Amino acid sequence: MQKQFAHTTLELIQGDITKAEVDAIVNAANEKLIGGGGVDGAIRRAGGDEVVKECNEIRARQGGCPTGTAVITTGGNLSAQHIIHTVGPIWQGGNAGEAALLASCYKESLQLAIENEVKSIAFPSISTGVYGYPTEKAATVALETIRGLAESNRTMPGLIQFVLFDDATFNCYSEALTAL
Numbered sequence: 001m002q003k004q005f006a007h008t009t010l011e012l013i014q015g016d017i018t019k020a021e022v023d024a025i026v027n028a029a030n031e032k033l034i035g036g037g038g039v040d041g042a043i044r045r046a047g048g049d050e051v052v053k054e055c056n057e058i059r060a061r062q063g064g065c066p067t068g069t070a071v072i073t074t075g076g077n078l079s080a081q082h083i084i085h086t087v088g089p090i091w092q093g094g095n096a097g098e099a100a101l102l103a104s105c106y107k108e109s110l111q112l113a114i115e116n117e118v119k120s121i122a123f124p125s126i127s128t129g130v131y132g133y134p135t136e137k138a139a140t141v142a143l144e145t146i147r148g149l150a151e152s153n154r155t156m157p158g159l160i161q162f163v164l165f166d167d168a169t170f171n172c173y174s175e176a177l178t179a180l
């Protein structure tokens with residue numbers, strides 16, 4: 001399923017983000033940039049030692065990656081040239097600024113993409129696994145944020161994919177994109 005927003009095609013696919021054939025993939029990381037489970041574990045395993053080394057260098061330099069921000073490393077052994085690591089909010093009921101922090105993950109990741117001349121990028125569903133953000137709500141924040149950016153910034157990547165792992169997540173994003 002896909003929709004066009006200004007110069008950007010937004011596409012939803014179901015699958016494994018480590019296999020995405022794009023310039024950059026986004027990782028749902030944690031603040032310490034130390035390997036976790038879920039999509040983070042899968043991306044680190046597939047990316048290999050060079051990715052882990054660059055994450056360690058960033059941690060040594062700036063202490064990690066605060067929630068709502070993003071950093072960039074090599075893609076290592078991935079087909080993607082870059083990995084953009086962003087840290088989504090942990091769901092605390094919805095009144096702790098979660099939506100603004102989640103929107104900030106998408107904004108900061110896309111800002112890094114633009115700075116690094118990334119023309120195609122793939123996102124997972126940030127915060128909706130271990131971090132517990134309700135998927136319907138996260139999908140709406142993600143897609144509305146990207147639409148707003150695409151419609152106001154002509155330098156956005158031409159292709160933005162969501163690579164969604166399971167049926168339930170894919171269906172939530174499909175419904176949110178249809179409703180947009």
Ligand code: ADP
Pocket residue numbers: 015016017018028029037038039040042088124125126127128129130131132163164165166169
């Ligand atoms: P968070 O800590 O931000 O909640 P998780 O990794 O726990 O991150 O989950 C985020 C989403 O990533 C979940 O929907 C999970 O099913 C999905 N996911 C896990 N592995 C992969 C993968 N290889 N490709 C794409 N998405 C994945």
